[in-house]
Amino acid sequence: MAAALERALGSAGPGTGPVPEVPEVSEPVLVLGPAGSGRTALLLQAALAGGAHGPRALFLAPSAVPRLPNGGGGTGTDPRALQRLELRYPRSRGSLCRELGALSLRPPDLLLLDGLEQYLGESPGGCARLAALLLETTHPPGPRGHPRPPPQVVAALRLPPPAPHVLPTLRRFFPARCLLSPRPGGLVGVRLSRPGRPPRRWRLRLDPHGEGEGGEEEQEEEEEEEEGGSDPEEEWG
């Protein structure tokens, strides 16, 4: 959910507007961005940003991540955070569904699904079913169950989407969305939209391959100028 991403991105800078203090909610977040915009790096930063006290995270992706941000335990990464991160690579939709089905036995605090576009299938029904399954298998038990905070769910989809129906379908299941837009100079504009809150914006340097990032200064958030014109997400349906 958005809290994990906001922790990775940092607090909003001056001029981005006040963020209302509302109780944290567990809405799932869909990270959207074109190839090379740093979706994988952002998901991994969300897993590692909490350091030793961060979430117990499960990262699922269709193929192996070559390197972790900051050199994987190098400068800037708390090794204890790495101990709380589990990486798994289901190659097919069926394998992914089996991974999701097993979550009830040992649910993570944070579920990160990268490469969603590779699992969705061709029909709107198949797309919706996978999104619904993702939410259902991370849904906390009812009153009869053991109370526990719901896992945070963040999934990443490459733009353009694989079919016109994909974004309209996924919006039904992911009320919060994080749009990554590459900018000149290797920077990435980040806009996080959550229901009932004003959008928040950052400008970051996110390594598109999950490899070593720039220095601390480059990771610092900056206020981004208001973008004029239409919603960039609308461009894709």
Next chain:
Amino acid sequence: MESWSVSPARDESSASGMGSTLPAVAEELLKEIKKAFQETSHVPDELLLRLRFIFGPCAVPALDLVDQCSVTRVTSPSGRTLYQVLGSSGKLYTCYSSCHFCTCPAFGFSVLQKSVSLLCKHILAVYLSQAMGACQELTVSEEQLTSILLAEEEEEG
């Protein structure tokens, strides 16, 4: 394989206990239906008309499903829950508890593709069965509940 136990039970959950967001007007209507049914074991015509106005052509078939006790709430020992609805064709459909999703073809077509309906009749029947305490209860193991969730995924391959 553990045996499955089925028993009718009164559902005490809220009118909107599926964990999804309904429009406020629909949420309010379900609360009124629940209150009226608890007090009189009857749903007044005025509320039925509003139900039809909000949910359109799936309202009456959904009420038929409730009358036939077609909705079963499936729960595992950990408290995980989903709903199975026996459709008018005799096929069993699965409705999720965390979001609006049903495995029936109408959900894929009318709700997802055409966006002409808010819900399918099976999801509406789940809401109405919750409001009217008409859910059957079924307790299964964690593995069985997971199997139900993944059943059609396994079939599709």
